[in-house]
Amino acid sequence: MIDPQLIRNDLDNVAKQLAKRGFVLDTARLSELEAKRKSVQVETEALQAERNARSKSIGKAKASGEDIAPLLAEVADMGDRLKAGEARLAEIQTVLDEMLQGVPNIPHADVPEGRDEADNVEIRRWGEATTFDFEPKDHVDLGVTLGGMDFETGSKITGSRFTVMSGAIARLHRALTQFMLDLHTGDHGYTETYVPYMVNADSLYGTGNLPKFAEDLFKLEGEQEYYLIPTAEVPVTNIVRDVIIDADEMPRKFVCHTPCFRSEAGSYGKDTRGLIRQHQFEKVELVQVVKPQASDAALESLTNCAEQVLQRLGLPYRVVILCGGDIGFSSTKTYDLEVWLPGQQKYREISSCSNFGSFQARRMQARWRNPESKKPELVHTVNGSGLAVGRTLVAVMENYQDAEGRVHLPKVLHPYMGGVTVIE
RNA sequence: GGAGAGGUGGCUGAGUGGUCGAAAGCGGCGGUCUUGAAAACCGUUGAGGGUUUGUAGCCCUCCCAGGGUUCGAAUCCCUGCCUCUCCGCCA
Numbered sequence: 473m474i475d476p477q478l479i480r481n482d483l484d485n486v487a488k489q490l491a492k493r494g495f496v497l498d499t500a501r502l503s504e505l506e507a508k509r510k511s512v513q514v515e516t517e518a519l520q521a522e523r524n525a526r527s528k529s530i531g532k533a534k535a536s537g538e539d540i541a542p543l544l545a546e547v548a549d550m551g552d553r554l555k556a557g558e559a560r561l562a563e564i565q566t567v568l569d570e571m572l573q574g575v576p577n578i579p580h581a582d583v584p585e586g587r588d589e590a591d592n593v594e595i596r597r598w599g600e601a602t603t604f605d606f607e608p609k610d611h612v613d614l615g616v617t618l619g620g621m622d623f624e625t626g627s628k629i630t631g632s633r634f635t636v637m638s639g640a641i642a643r644l645h646r647a648l649t650q651f652m653l654d655l656h657t658g659d660h661g662y663t664e665t666y667v668p669y670m671v672n673a674d675s676l677y678g679t680g681n682l683p684k685f686a687e688d689l690f691k692l693e694g695e696q697e698y699y700l701i702p703t704a705e706v707p708v709t710n711i712v713r714d715v716i717i718d719a720d721e722m723p724r725k726f727v728c729h730t731p732c733f734r735s736e737a738g739s740y741g742k743d744t745r746g747l748i749r750q751h752q753f754e755k756v757e758l759v760q761v762v763k764p765q766a767s768d769a770a771l772e773s774l775t776n777c778a779e780q781v782l783q784r785l786g787l788p789y790r791v792v793i794l795c796g797g798d799i800g801f802s803s804t805k806t807y808d809l810e811v812w813l814p815g816q817q818k819y820r821e822i823s824s825c826s827n828f829g830s831f832q833a834r835r836m837q838a839r840w841r842n843p844e845s846k847k848p849e850l851v852h853t854v855n856g857s858g859l860a861v862g863r864t865l866v867a868v869m870e871n872y873q874d875a876e877g878r879v880h881l882p883k884v885l886h887p888y889m890g891g892v893t894v895i896e
Numbered sequence: 897g898g899a900g901a902g903g904u905g906g907c908u909g910a911g912u913g914g915u916c917g918a919a920a921g922c923g924g925c926g927g928u929c930u931u932g933a934a935a936a937c938c939g940u941u942g943a944g945g946g947u948u949u950g951u952a953g954c955c956c957u958c959c960c961a962g963g964g965u966u967c968g969a970a971u972c973c974c975u976g977c978c979u980c981u982c983c984g985c986c987a
Contacts (some may be wrong), residue, residue, distance in 0.1 A: 513946060517956045524956090527968040531914035540967085547967045716906090716943090837944090845951070846925090848943075 473834045489578045492796035507566045516557035576689045577831040580805035586795025599788030601812045604850050606875040610815025611866040614745040633751045640895045647888030652756040660777045662727035667707035669677045675710040678836030680802035685736045700733035704757035705855050713836035716848045723762040754861035755785050760854040767852035771827040775807045778823045778858040785885040787867050788812040804829040811867045822863045825856025
């Protein structure tokens, strides 16, 4: 949620900044609701104050043995008036909250103008697009030929967009996960974290997945209203929900490997081939909870940590900054890492690193105690994939293939592969 | 799944209808003393929101959550959630 103070005091400017992402803020309706809220709230609270004062005097009168009947008569109708006022306030507040919850985050000044993916701006490249003296295969052809990547069985067991892996490929998938976790804990100072894979609605609300993006989620049957996590970002960030963090415990840096479950509603027909877009995939997620003034630097650092994975694996990639029209709902600034996929002859997203500012923190009341003001203040949250494991598997297979369809594993993975250096 | 106990401020814990946002202790912060520190002593110390130019003042809300009773609820009633103990089951 964006700062409601901004809505009150700087509405036109907020609307202008949101226009960068193609979002039209209904300023007329907002200021009308806000004016109404103000008058009803002031009125209701005055009524509450009166009720409190009168009740207190009744208490005193009773204690000193006076007759309280006349006092009681005076307040006879107060209850109803109060209830009416409170109900009206709650109603306006609900409408206002619903509206504000639908407002996306204000984009960072660095975010370029643009309507969609095509307008994202490349920031830098690492490595050269891999070239071959033969026609490179994509991971599906490689995987099926090698054995160990079985899409038919996945869809038999469950349905489309599910895969069974086995043998060396399954091991490679696990090796990549271990490698990423070891890198981020060992070299980058992140704390390994294990979290629930099912979360409640409050947690999803906190990160901004609810109420707006319910159709992207798998909701479980049963009384409890639980959802499968779409990313570790949800449970990990909610570690600090309703918490006031000591200044000397900042920043908090988490790395967490989880499966992710996404319904991919609205992406029918997109990336239907192979592992690129599955309902279930593994991801190693990086999350930082930082002081507000540190979040810009934290995004750069976290992005670099994710890039390190690609560099050590020797996978060519580029970094793009998302334009206003392509940036996510909760994010103020996002870098995507796009890895080179020879099978597609394209750079494809393998990580998305975002600074959320105080947007998530405000929704989940995640705060830190500022030693200067001595008051609890909202933290900033930053996160990104480090990396999506399935897509990394795809990238390794496609970039390290030879003419015979074998996959020569990068050196950093050898210790994790139990002596296997070539998948054949 | 069965039986019982309980959820109060950073922590322990008192409070069973009125002046209670809440005793006391611990912790934290500031001070006195000290070369410095400790001890001792004194003071101070919850969160959210509204109004307002205001980190001033005033006001509202919050004692797990949501309803209810009442002029008035931490305290009474209902529902839910969570925690603990014992038994059963289980990776």
